[in-house]
Amino acid sequence: MLADFTKPLGLTFRLWWRFWPQLVAMVLLGIVGGDLFMQIAARTAFVNHMAGLALLTLVALTQLIVTVAMFQMLLPALPAIRAAQEAARGQTSGETGAETSSGASRLARMVSVALLPFFAYYAAWGFLGDTVRQYSRVTLDMAPFGEGAGNVLDVLDSRWLIFSVVISWLVRRLAQAMQKRGGAKSFWQIVVVICETNWIFVGLYVISRWKDDIVGWIMSRNIFPTLQAAAHGVANPVSTAFADPMVPVEVTSIDTSTKLIALFFFMLLPVIWLVMTALIYGYDVRDDKGLLRVHERVERLGARYRTIPKFMRDFVEHFISGYRSRYLPIANGVRITLSSGVVLMLTLIVGYRLIDWLAAWAWLGMTRIIGPHDLDTWQVLSEGVSLLFGSAFQDSSTGILVEPLRICFLAAILETAFALPKRRAVEIAQPAGPAGAAQDA
Amino acid sequence: MTAQDLAQDNRLGEKKWRRRSLWALLVLIPLTLAVEAYDSVKALLVDNDLFERRVAWGESAHFGGSDWKLTDLRGAFGMKNLPPGTVPVLADFAVTVGNPDLQNLWLGCKVMLIDAEGRRWLPTSAVRLNAPDNVQTCISAIFSGAKTGDVLNLRETFLVPKDVTNTIRPAVGVGSERPYFLLFQMEKD
Numbered sequence: 001m002l003a004d005f006t007k008p009l010g011l012t013f014r015l016w017w018r019f020w021p022q023l024v025a026m027v028l029l030g031i032v033g034g035d036l037f038m039q040i041a042a043r044t045a046f047v048n049h050m051a052g053l054a055l056l057t058l059v060a061l062t063q064l065i066v067t068v069a070m071f072q073m074l075l076p077a078l079p080a081i082r083a084a085q086e087a088a089r090g091q092t093s094g095e096t097g098a099e100t101s102s103g104a105s106r107l108a109r110m111v112s113v114a115l116l117p118f119f120a121y122y123a124a125w126g127f128l129g130d131t132v133r134q135y136s137r138v139t140l141d142m143a144p145f146g147e148g149a150g151n152v153l154d155v156l157d158s159r160w161l162i163f164s165v166v167i168s169w170l171v172r173r174l175a176q177a178m179q180k181r182g183g184a185k186s187f188w189q190i191v192v193v194i195c196e197t198n199w200i201f202v203g204l205y206v207i208s209r210w211k212d213d214i215v216g217w218i219m220s221r222n223i224f225p226t227l228q229a230a231a232h233g234v235a236n237p238v239s240t241a242f243a244d245p246m247v248p249v250e251v252t253s254i255d256t257s258t259k260l261i262a263l264f265f266f267m268l269l270p271v272i273w274l275v276m277t278a279l280i281y282g283y284d285v286r287d288d289k290g291l292l293r294v295h296e297r298v299e300r301l302g303a304r305y306r307t308i309p310k311f312m313r314d315f316v317e318h319f320i321s322g323y324r325s326r327y328l329p330i331a332n333g334v335r336i337t338l339s340s341g342v343v344l345m346l347t348l349i350v351g352y353r354l355i356d357w358l359a360a361w362a363w364l365g366m367t368r369i370i371g372p373h374d375l376d377t378w379q380v381l382s383e384g385v386s387l388l389f390g391s392a393f394q395d396s397s398t399g400i401l402v403e404p405l406r407i408c409f410l411a412a413i414l415e416t417a418f419a420l421p422k423r424r425a426v427e428i429a430q431p432a433g434p435a436g437a438a439q440d441a
Numbered sequence: 442m443t444a445q446d447l448a449q450d451n452r453l454g455e456k457k458w459r460r461r462s463l464w465a466l467l468v469l470i471p472l473t474l475a476v477e478a479y480d481s482v483k484a485l486l487v488d489n490d491l492f493e494r495r496v497a498w499g500e501s502a503h504f505g506g507s508d509w510k511l512t513d514l515r516g517a518f519g520m521k522n523l524p525p526g527t528v529p530v531l532a533d534f535a536v537t538v539g540n541p542d543l544q545n546l547w548l549g550c551k552v553m554l555i556d557a558e559g560r561r562w563l564p565t566s567a568v569r570l571n572a573p574d575n576v577q578t579c580i581s582a583i584f585s586g587a588k589t590g591d592v593l594n595l596r597e598t599f600l601v602p603k604d605v606t607n608t609i610r611p612a613v614g615v616g617s618e619r620p621y622f623l624l625f626q627m628e629k630d
Contacts (some may be wrong), residue, residue, distance in 0.1 A: 028469040035476050076451055141480075360509035376485040383478035400470075 004343040004416070012411035015074055016405055025402035029379050030066030030400070031387075034059050050164050052152055057201040057404040059110075060128070060192065066117050068110050070404070071280045074411045080419035081411075108189040115196055120342040121272055123204040141244050161202055168195040173308050231257060257307050270352035271345070276408045280368065317377065340417035348413045355409060359402040363389040481583040483574065490614035490622035491549065498628045499620030505547050505615035510587035511625040512594075516606050528603050529568040530554065534595040535566040536582070543583045548616035552597040559627040565619060572596055579613070 037058040045052025065212075075082060098206035122128050132153070179188040232255065272377045366385045373381065382391070389398030485491075496502040501510035513533040518610060520529060532552065540546055554562040564578070576596045577585060587593055610630075614622035 019459075021466060025462040025465045025469055026471045031473050032469070070606070076455060247492050374489075376481075376489055379481040380478050380485050383473060383481055389472060389476060439627055 005347050006340060008344070008347055008409070008412040010417045011415060012351075012405070012409045015077055015408040015412060018077055019073055019403055019408070023070055024400045026066055026070050027398060027403045030062055033062045033066075037062060038135060038138055041135060042142060042152075045135075045139050046143070047150050051215050052135075053202070053435065054137075054164060054168070054198055055297060056131065057194070057197045059131055060201060061197045064114060065107070065111055065408070067118075067276075068107065068280050070407045071277060071411060072107065072110070074401065074408065075281070078281075078411060078415045078418075080415050082254065084418055085281070088191060106191050108279055111194065112189075112193045112278060114430070115193065116411065117272075117276060117279060119200045119204055121276070123207075125269070128201070128205055148317070161206060165199045165202055165234050168198040171195050197246060242299075266353070267349050270349045273352065274348055274408055274413060277414050281411075281414060283394055340413075341420065344420075348410075351409055351413075352406070359389045359399060362401075363391060369385075452459050463504050469474075476600040486620045487616075488549075489613070489620055490553075491620035492622070493612070493624040494621055496623050496625050498630065499628050501535075501537070502623055503539070504613065505545075505550075505617050506538075506542070508537040508539065509613060509623060510535045511611055514609075514611055514625075514627065517568075520568070523600070525567070527600050528606060528611065529565075529570065530601055530606065531570065532599070533576075534596050534611075534613070536593045536595060538587045538589055538591045538593060539577050541588050543585075543587065546615060546617045547579070547583050548617075549614075550583065550616075551610050551614045552579050552595075553614075554599050554601060554610050556601075556605045556610075560605075561602050561612075562609070565600045566598075568598050568600055570598060578593045 039054065041052050041059065043052075044055050051346075079311035094247050121127075172192055175191040175195065177190045177194070243386050363385060366389065370381055370385070385391070386399065388399050388401050447606055454540070466569055494502065495503075496509070499512070501508045503509075511532070512535050513531070517529040517531060523529070532554070534552075543630045552564060573594075578597060579595055582593050585593065610624055610627065612622050612624045
């Protein structure tokens with residue numbers, strides 16, 4: 001049990017020691033690239049607001065590519081994950097023929113697998129809003145008071161957004177057709193990824209804006225207070241049985257339901273990142289057999305599906321096969337994560353939050369060491385401090401000392417999960433059989 | 442190729458990339474710092490008086506399109522109703538206008554006193570002393586409509602601790618010359 005706790009920590013530092021120059025260089029490339037794309041997007045926005053917004057997706061895409069590339073760098077030092085990948089690849093190559101792919105197209109494929117979950121996380125944790133805010137700030141800097149270009153964000157409210165999504169969908173279709181025809185495969189794969197990023201980015205942002213309207217409408221219906229009162233009554237049955245006396249705000253306590261919700265989201269972020277790690281490493285694990293094994297009933301469902309006449313199955317597969325092969329790794333990632341054991345999950349949550357906590361304190365400690373200066377000098381110094389530790393006060397800022405450690409920690413947790421004796425035993429007990437027909441999108 | 446050879450190859454490749462990355466860091470760290478801090482450094486240089494240009498006593502210096510000369514720096518001792526231990530100081534300049542576009546060249550004009558420790562004092566309005574009509578402050582001179590060749594008499598009033606009166610030196614900074622500023626030397630320097 002103690003080994004479950006100490007093993008990932010030891011591995012984290014070994015990984016970091018072995019790969020730190022590559023990881024730090026990658027983080028730096030990400031920062032410079034993100035900044036560059038932000039400038040390009042802002043300058044393009046002056047020519048065309050829509051094009052500026054479309055280029056903005058490259059900022060988020062840069063972050064994703066850097067993260068994926070960093071995980072990929074660690075792979076040589078993760079024998080258990082590699083063994084699992086080899087096993088999965090062996091199974092698929094048995095049916096569909098050996099797959100030879102270049103490094104670029106492999107990276108593009110991994111990015112496209114991680115795209116939707118990454119953006120969902122990106123939007124849910126407010127980074128999407130941060131990026132858009134940063135973009136509007138940069139354009140405002142270039143044209144104070146919106147002179148000349150007007151408000152670059154006005155396209156977000158216009159119907160033209162649908163037009164932009166349609167264009168990227170058409171380009172995606174074209175790229176897919178070109179990819180099938182052969183020649184410069186990895187290039188077209190990258191085009192597909194960029195188009196998908198664009199509509200996911202735009203779509204998620206629009207949804208997050210419409211969400212406010214919908215929530216506002218629901219709030220105005222007077223449903224929510226009733227539900228809230230009911231939930232409150234369930235969580236604190238005794239305290240609500242009496243009329244609340246007047247309590248000064250300093251001595252009020254946070255109620256249980258709020259605490260539980262806060263705790264849930266506190267624990268959710270590390271778990272989401274572990275799932276993302278599992279996705280990035282598990283892109284080859286397209287076999288749905290493992291997933292169906294979860295429950296007898298699910299397995300029976302799978303068997304029943306296979307009894308459907310082949311022409312009907314083909315008809316259904318025509319629509320879902322692309323998505324099934326792509327999002328199967330997500331389901332597999334969740335499964336792998338959640339079956340890793342309680343100690344490992346606790347290590348993940350505590351360790352992940354500890355890295356964040358230490359980074360924040362290092363940031364604060366550094367500011368104390370540097371001491372007081374006038375504002376303009378501090379603006380310059382803060383850039384250096386934030387480059388080292390990241391900053392909670394800046395939008396999506398990553399520190400070169402913190403980000404590599406975080407990536408190493410996540411990889412170490414997953415490696416430990418894959419190397420668990422329990423999982424090994426399951427894999428040996430159930431030798432590979434014929435896998436479900438899963439093909440690449 | 443055996444699995445052992447492959448592992449050996451991978452290890453060599455990794456070492457190569459480690460070495461390359463270490464070299465790349467030498468370029469990437471300064472580059473990232475430069476890219477990230479560019480705006481802040483620009484603001485620091487444009488908005489602050491950082492580097493002094495010394496002007497010897499009795500000499501004039503070309504600054505912000507005009508010629509600046511310190512004519513007098515004296516303390517107004519014996520005034521009442523002042524905070525204890527303080528003394529008003531008057532700094533007088535004669536400025537011969539060269540380029541008359543003062544609204545752009547003198548933007549953010551700042552006259553200050555700097556002591557031996559580098560502490561700075563800005564003009565005060567807490568002390569009012571009678572002055573002749575033709576005496577202006579730096580800011581009011583910007584809107585005086587002065588033409589090329591005009592000589593402007595500028596005076597700024599300060600309130601400083603008594604013990605620094607021996608070491609303070611007047612200094613002038615204007616927007617068009619920052620981060621440089623003029624530091625006027627006294628006769629005894």
